[in-house]
Amino acid sequence: MAKKITPKNKPSKKSVSADFDIVPNGSNESWLYSKVVKEHFFHPKNLVTDASKMTGYDGLGMVGSPACGDMMKIWIKVDKKNDRITDMKWQTFGCASAIGATSMLSVMVTEKKGMLIDKALTVKPQDITKRLGGLPTRKIHCSVLGDKALRSAINNYFLRSGQKHRLVEEQSRIIDKVAKVTDHDIEEAVLEGASTLEAVQKKTKVGIGNPSVIPEVEQLIRFYQEKYFG
């Protein structure tokens, strides 16, 4: 595993020199995010700043794309004897909540001798959100990539270490055959703030040409609402 990396080019935190014209009104007083998010955003833990130096890891996972606004890469090191994750490093393209959430995830996974693999597979976005002291509602979707990237890294570890029987599949099920919309698409829509059938339809077109699936869609919306915002 690469040695602990500290960001080298971190912007100086020295205060602004005192000769600018507009007087502040306590620019520190209100921040969109919690103190914990702020801490993890400005001082990310386990962040990789030079991916070319990342060698000796046991699993590598990547999810998202720059087009959708968030992309995440996770490296893990595993204590094979005890089946625990001993180190997790990451890179993230995204906003403060995405960066904060990945940083927090890396802490959760590696604290107290490291998390058991089986437990790491069950980490949910709201576990991370909770530890962050909450996220603004419309930012919650930024935290959901972390657990997916972690599962992807664990799967990669399973593959590399010949444990194919342990591979976990990210399941998605077609709900609307006409519009080719999966339960995963509905989950995404809910995470992006669609809380009604109409709003989800606007994003996914689910059930518009196929009204028979609407009761199931409504049930899924309630389920994901409960899961993420309940």
Added chain:
Amino acid sequence: MSAKKYIYLDHAATTPTDSKVVQAMEPYWYQNFGNPSSLYALGQRANKSLELARQDIAKILKSQSEEIIFTGGGTESINLALKGLIHALRPQVPQAHLIVSAIEHHAVLHAAQSLRKEGTEVSIAPVDADGLIIMAQLAAAIKPNTVLISIMLANNEVGTIEPIQKIGVWLAKLNQTRLSKHLPKIYLHTDACQAAGALDLDVQKLHVDLLTLNGSKIYGPKGIGVLYVRRATPLIPIIDGGGKEKNLRSGTENMPAIIGLAAALKIAQKNRLKENARLTKLRDWLIKNILQTIPKTILNGHASYRLPNNVNISILDMEGEALLLYLDDVGIQASTGSACTSATLEPSHVIRALGRPYEAAHGSLRLTLGKSTTLKNLKYLMTKLPGIVKYLRQASPVIVDMVELNQSIKDAPKKIIDL
């Protein structure tokens, strides 16, 4: 409280109110608080001030003062222009057609969507890679039932200045042919909110029938707008009430704000050319420095047909919200087209309309200069920006191929979209 000072580079979002404007507004809170509709002296005094403010604005717009309607802001003026006109024409043109540009403010786009729901046909006309309206496509979008075109005078995000005068002259000619064919006249509305402090607002030169402007972008108060309505332009109110403002905008006139808006517009227009020259120099210095110092950056918007205070640059391989928060931490206020900062989680429709891919919208940085901006401010910004960008890029797994990116901008389709 910390003694940290800050540099405000978000004048396109809003401007601080000029102290002279506040001074002009002052008597209208306590002494001269009357309702302009009241018959006694206090009311009539207010009415006189109201009409003087209207005349001041009319003088700048080269219009008649009865063509100036006060509203509750830019968004309201736009809604009144679009909905008011199409509703007024309904008896003659029950199924009207409206054309808006792809880079309009949400006030225009969402008003258009709302009209679409009522049955109005709406076309969105494309802009080129610099944000200029494509005239051939605009012409192609026109239908027999077209009654209104709404194109902004200058764009709020990328600063591109649209050729409204050219469009206005062309439309006047086109309307003559349409008249002979018994087709409805096409009216022209321009949203001049962002342009009001920098450009000539002469409605005769611009050949517009409707023009929107507001106070909050020109060092005036917020919550006050103007709609210029050329005589004989059909319009019905969108708010019902006691019938103020030629029955187009009911509600007791917001006197302090009206006085403030008139004062702000006078100051802005008086200093316009001098301030434009100063800001253009600063703008070009900043654009050149960012593009030269930071690799993988592209300018959004036209290089010269551009508001003097607007800098909008996409910085690839990093995300805009994270950049804004780091800039805020060193005392600089800016803005981005990243999805992460929008309520809809959609990246800027303006940067997308220029043919830029999502990556470029997510990494866009808008810096809008103002009266208080100095070269020293910008030099300070340049001591911080490159380091923050470098750090965020190191922390990001994304590496965009610039050759592919430029190709995709070139290949981006420029089509009329019918809603």
